[in-house]
Amino acid sequence: MLGVRLLLIGAPGAGKGTQATRIADHFHVAHISSGDLLRAHVINNTAIGRTAQDYMERGDLVPDEVVLDMLRKPVTEAVAAGGYVLDGFPRTVEQAEAAYAVAKDLGVAVQVAVHLAVDPASLLERLVARGQESGRSDDTPEIIKHRIDVYEQRTKPLLDYYAERERLITVNGERPIDEVTWSVIVQLQKAQRLLAD
Numbered sequence: 001m002l003g004v005r006l007l008l009i010g011a012p013g014a015g016k017g018t019q020a021t022r023i024a025d026h027f028h029v030a031h032i033s034s035g036d037l038l039r040a041h042v043i044n045n046t047a048i049g050r051t052a053q054d055y056m057e058r059g060d061l062v063p064d065e066v067v068l069d070m071l072r073k074p075v076t077e078a079v080a081a082g083g084y085v086l087d088g089f090p091r092t093v094e095q096a097e098a099a100y101a102v103a104k105d106l107g108v109a110v111q112v113a114v115h116l117a118v119d120p121a122s123l124l125e126r127l128v129a130r131g132q133e134s135g136r137s138d139d140t141p142e143i144i145k146h147r148i149d150v151y152e153q154r155t156k157p158l159l160d161y162y163a164e165r166e167r168l169i170t171v172n173g174e175r176p177i178d179e180v181t182w183s184v185i186v187q188l189q190k191a192q193r194l195l196a197d
């Protein structure tokens, strides 16, 4: 299948990164994670990283223009190579609208948004465990709670945005990793008409 352009929507800890990697491998397209790219900018102490760092440490969203600027090149390159699975972007309706404005004329707008649905109680449990293993500085209980609130307020409205455009599929993200991946792939095959756009 050529030209697969997907994005994943899920709360912190829903498993976006894990599933995005697997789905991108399945379709032989690039996995683009806004969070991973931002963390790399912080480590490399770039201008983007210096602006983003404080927001990330607080669990707040990095300003739209910074994220859009950062993603332009990787997304353009991925499109030229056959497609993308976006993980962590868009995170607000404003980001979705801005991305659509850029992508639609080029015919590279997203085809399907995949919602990984996970119960809030499981999220906190997963993230506290991850924080102990990974040492990610935004995986402390207070910051995690704030990131979940930011998700509820700023990112969740995206579900309606894509549902209204008939581009949303929802999978149960509580099940084992393999089953979640498989269920995304099966649902995408059922929604072939979307991938044909």
Ligand code: ADP
Residues within 6 Å of the ligand: 011, 012, 013, 016, 034, 035, 036, 038, 055, 056, 057, 059, 060, 061, 062, 063, 064, 067, 087, 088, 089, 090, 091, 095, 138, 147
């Ligand atoms: P998680 O989904 O577990 O919160 P991510 O790795 O996706 O983790 O994101 C980590 C942080 O990076 C976010 O809390 C936010 O500060 C920043 N970030 C990532 N993507 C975006 C985006 N699209 N817009 C604004 N900020 C972002």
